[in-house]
Amino acid sequence: MTRASGDEIVVTGVTQREAWKARVLPPVERLAGGIWSVPVPIPDSPLRYTLCYLVPGDDGLVVVDPGWDSEDGWAALERGLRTAGATRQDVLGVVVTHVHSDHHGLSKRLQEGGAWVAMHPQEQDALVPSGSPADWLRAHHVPEGEIAVLAGMIGQHRLAGPAEPDVLLEDGDRVPLRGRKLTTVWTPGHTPGHICLLEAEAGVLLTGDHLLPRISPNIGLQRPGSSPLGSFLDSLDKVAAYDELDALPAHEYRFRGIGARARQLRVHHDLRCEEIVAAVERLGAPTVWQLAAELTWSRPWEEIGPMRVGAVAETMAHVRYLADRGALRWSGAVVTRPAAG
Numbered sequence: 001m002t003r004a005s006g007d008e009i010v011v012t013g014v015t016q017r018e019a020w021k022a023r024v025l026p027p028v029e030r031l032a033g034g035i036w037s038v039p040v041p042i043p044d045s046p047l048r049y050t051l052c053y054l055v056p057g058d059d060g061l062v063v064v065d066p067g068w069d070s071e072d073g074w075a076a077l078e079r080g081l082r083t084a085g086a087t088r089q090d091v092l093g094v095v096v097t098h099v100h101s102d103h104h105g106l107s108k109r110l111q112e113g114g115a116w117v118a119m120h121p122q123e124q125d126a127l128v129p130s131g132s133p134a135d136w137l138r139a140h141h142v143p144e145g146e147i148a149v150l151a152g153m154i155g156q157h158r159l160a161g162p163a164e165p166d167v168l169l170e171d172g173d174r175v176p177l178r179g180r181k182l183t184t185v186w187t188p189g190h191t192p193g194h195i196c197l198l199e200a201e202a203g204v205l206l207t208g209d210h211l212l213p214r215i216s217p218n219i220g221l222q223r224p225g226s227s228p229l230g231s232f233l234d235s236l237d238k239v240a241a242y243d244e245l246d247a248l249p250a251h252e253y254r255f256r257g258i259g260a261r262a263r264q265l266r267v268h269h270d271l272r273c274e275e276i277v278a279a280v281e282r283l284g285a286p287t288v289w290q291l292a293a294e295l296t297w298s299r300p301w302e303e304i305g306p307m308r309v310g311a312v313a314e315t316m317a318h319v320r321y322l323a324d325r326g327a328l329r330w331s332g333a334v335v336t337r338p339a340a341g
Helices: 014-022 071-083 107-112 121-126 133-139 144-156 228-242 258-283 288-293 301-324
Strands: 036-041 049-056 061-064 091-095 116-119 183-186 195-199 204-208 246-249
Touching: 036 071, 049 071, 049 246, 091 107, 107 116, 116 121, 133 144, 133 301, 144 301, 183 228, 204 228, 228 258, 228 301, 258 288, 258 301, 288 301
Parallel strands: 061 091, 091 116, 204 246
Antiparallel strands: 036 049, 049 061, 183 195, 195 204
């Protein structure tokens, strides 16, 4: 374990972090409470892998976030099961923290083998896309020359024939696994139905994409009338109450310091809001596309490529949040500062 000073996290997945630095898959590991961590590769992604978790109970095990549906991914999951002394036949059920392809992809294969699949009701709603990606991009003034590539990016991450849920988990519900007190903690923001999973007896919180040790999850506006950033910030406050637990995230590496990480992410979004207000002041009346191009990203705007679709959605989420609080005005076409007085 390595420790950091001040209001920072403590890395507990040291081997995982070393593997991350070396750009290789980390090993399958047995964790507190007999939970197993299994890396499942994501093809052609900077995230590289999803950390799937195997949670054993009295009569089998539950797989949390089985990962991207590929032959390499399936082989990695099967190897993880073997290392844990289990087989596909021991899998009673699947819980997905949310239905993105790098979490929900392999659920279908496990469901076809007899496992039930569980998720939050709002994730079930998200399984059916509303409208075409091209129409969504065009409605937000993305240049026509960009639309084909960005729409293709959205389509690539939409599951074809995804596993429908057999079990719906509301906030506070217990996962149906005998011998375990695995409890749902609803944390909307990254998606409307994102959940974390609390296993207090093992001293862990499985955080999905809600809390990651190094990066902020994409918080994008995709549904009219929603405020995903406001929901995400509320969810950060909610999980900060579990500061004494170890965080088991779905990417990168394990850590301790849930409260510290929640505060870091809140500061990140506060600074992003300040940057957006300053950019609108400078530009006058930009479209969301023009505004996104002016913001600071992990790489220069010209090098982001298809991931610009996430940048646009995240810019929209911040604009919606700021508009709801009177700091900006958003007509749907352009973003402006409110009139003085």
